[in-house]
Amino acid sequence: MKPQPLAYLDRHFLESAEARPMRILSEYLEPLKRFKEQQIRDTVVFFGSARIHSREEAERTLTRLTKKASNGDQQIEAKVRRGQRDVEWSRYYEDARQLARLLTEWSTSLESEHHRFVVTSGGGPGIMEAANRGAYEAGGKTIGLNISLPFEQGPNPYITDGLHFEFHYFFMRKFWFAYLAKALVIFPGGFGTLDEMFEILTLMQTSKLERQIQIILYGKEYWDQILALEPLVEWGAIGEEDVSLLTRADAPDQAFDLLRDHLTTHHLNPTEPQDFKAPGIARTRSS
Numbered sequence: 107m108k109p110q111p112l113a114y115l116d117r118h119f120l121e122s123a124e125a126r127p128m129r130i131l132s133e134y135l136e137p138l139k140r141f142k143e144q145q146i147r148d149t150v151v152f153f154g155s156a157r158i159h160s161r162e163e164a165e166r167t168l169t170r171l172t173k174k175a176s177n178g179d180q181q182i183e184a185k186v187r188r189g190q191r192d193v194e195w196s197r198y199y200e201d202a203r204q205l206a207r208l209l210t211e212w213s214t215s216l217e218s219e220h221h222r223f224v225v226t227s228g229g230g231p232g233i234m235e236a237a238n239r240g241a242y243e244a245g246g247k248t249i250g251l252n253i254s255l256p257f258e259q260g261p262n263p264y265i266t267d268g269l270h271f272e273f274h275y276f277f278m279r280k281f282w283f284a285y286l287a288k289a290l291v292i293f294p295g296g297f298g299t300l301d302e303m304f305e306i307l308t309l310m311q312t313s314k315l316e317r318q319i320q321i322i323l324y325g326k327e328y329w330d331q332i333l334a335l336e337p338l339v340e341w342g343a344i345g346e347e348d349v350s351l352l353t354r355a356d357a358p359d360q361a362f363d364l365l366r367d368h369l370t371t372h373h374l375n376p377t378e379p380q381d382f383k384a385p386g387i388a389r390t391r392s393s
Contacts, residue, residue: 133278137271144268147220149249149286150209150365152202153302154233154293161196168193198293198325199236204358206240209365214246221247223288223369228252229261229270233293238264251279280305288373289320289365294328310351318372322364326356
């Protein structure tokens, strides 16, 4: 008789449909263990497009394309126009990098047994890289919550050792974005950025998150075009008070001032007891 492995060592079983609940639970318990070991108390999450490059990279690419465009190739000329837009967009990479650096310099100066307001991103390129990079340059811990996708690039090099996580399930990745967050900064992005933002907005609107979370929309020009909430109010789909769930900023210093004031008021010097009653690594629902 062929010996059988123990169930928890049987890879065929662990990857089966029947073991899906165990895999889901693993994506809760394993990050929880590491966050406790790393003494992470809470986070500030940066969302934004993976397609926004650093200014250095965008300018280097544009220079290369411009040299090729002299032969009149229409495809190259189209790429040059896209390259020019990428240089414009690189402003958001540099702003996210600077904001993450400012936030980390402040948070690491706080007296605490735990790491407070740790810069967190989706762990990939673009705005995610910029946020992790700024925190890294400030000498603080920084978290990357990656998702396994066949077309996604790997983790960026600025994530702190031991704080890079790879998720299979989108909803478990979203859970960890929300569970520790005390604020979100939403830079220009596409479907993924919008999905992540509206997930948190819905939780806030329906009072599923009792703690005070601040959501900052960063980039007036972009968000004024993309996100018009007034028609939703006019049609009665949301209330006027729901619009106030979002705050707007257009410069790193402005966004940092908003974050610092919010985090100090609601999470360093809270007036409501709910911020003291939740689990050790996260302050969530009062109980």
